[in-house]
Amino acid sequence: MGKEREQEVNRDIELYIPSELGWERPAADLVASVAKRMAFPPERIDDIKTAVTEAVLNAIEHGNSLDRTRRVLIILTPESDALEINVHDQSATPLTIDADSIAPPSIEDRLAGVTPARGWGTFLIRTLVDEVEFSYTGEGNVVRMVIHLGT
Amino acid sequence: MADEVQVSLRGTAPLIALDIRGEVTTFADEAITSAYQAATQQGARYILFNFAAVDYINSSGISIIIGLLGEAREAEQGLMITGLTPHYRKIFDMMGLSRHAAVFDTEQDARRSLATN
Numbered sequence: 001m002g003k004e005r006e007q008e009v010n011r012d013i014e015l016y017i018p019s020e021l022g023w024e025r026p027a028a029d030l031v032a033s034v035a036k037r038m039a040f041p042p043e044r045i046d047d048i049k050t051a052v053t054e055a056v057l058n059a060i061e062h063g064n065s066l067d068r069t070r071r072v073l074i075i076l077t078p079e080s081d082a083l084e085i086n087v088h089d090q091s092a093t094p095l096t097i098d099a100d101s102i103a104p105p106s107i108e109d110r111l112a113g114v115t116p117a118r119g120w121g122t123f124l125i126r127t128l129v130d131e132v133e134f135s136y137t138g139e140g141n142v143v144r145m146v147i148h149l150g151t
Numbered sequence: 152m153a154d155e156v157q158v159s160l161r162g163t164a165p166l167i168a169l170d171i172r173g174e175v176t177t178f179a180d181e182a183i184t185s186a187y188q189a190a191t192q193q194g195a196r197y198i199l200f201n202f203a204a205v206d207y208i209n210s211s212g213i214s215i216i217i218g219l220l221g222e223a224r225e226a227e228q229g230l231m232i233t234g235l236t237p238h239y240r241k242i243f244d245m246m247g248l249s250r251h252a253a254v255f256d257t258e259q260d261a262r263r264s265l266a267t268n
Contacts, residue, residue: 021177025207046238053209107247111221120210120246127245 019064024056054121063089094136158186164194172204175212203234
């Protein structure tokens with residue numbers, strides 16, 4: 001018992017979901033439950049849920065191309081002052097996160113038909129969390145998000 | 152895993168309300184677009200999207216609304232929104248939707264705005 005206490009406890013939580021639209025919601029519900037346990041305020045939990053929803057949707061639709069044989073992995077790492085969330089897809093190629101998706105999209109352009117009416121997910125993720133990184137590991141894309149307590 | 156959404160029309164022209172119930176995702180496209188078209192066919196000059204019974208909206212769902220904003224603009228209709236939670240109102244503001252569709256706290260406020268115009 002004592003030795004167990006001396007060992008560092010791994011509090012990572014891992015969730016695998018199928019690449020089917022709709023599963024982003026239970027994933028976000030799990031993250032919200034963890035965030036609530038960490039005492040994030042309700043309005044921040046709403047932000048986290050939306051960011052996770054959009055990251056998982058990207059992974060399902062664009063990373064895994066709605067291929068049901070591929071899964072999306074969500075890893076939650078609760079720290080004393082922050083929650084880190086990593087969303088992994090199983091894409092064979094890296095997704096392109098270009099300047100347009102990083103900059104705030106223009107709804108006026110969208111209404112004028114200059115750009116498609118979709119593609120807001122990345123914008124929402126970047127706006128709603130404190131830190132975000134998009135990377136490719138060779139086995140898939142990873143979106144790393146960090147939300148600090150007290151922001 | 153198809154999400155469920157129901158959209159019902161309420162009222163008569165010039166203002167017809169679309170009461171949306173359930174989840175506004177990509178699966179809601181046909182239901183919302185059909186309801187918008189039905190309201191247009193009934194002569195609506197103003198269409199009020201009522202989100203009071205909506206508990207989940209994602210970017211795909213918001214894209215449906217943006218698409219209809221474009222159609223409403225071409226048809227010279229006024230598009231109004233009510234019933235959003237504070238979180239989704241913030242999201243709509245962030246995305247610039249509220250610059251093109253009037254967002255109201257209540258349906259009463261929306262109707263009052265027409266009466267005063």
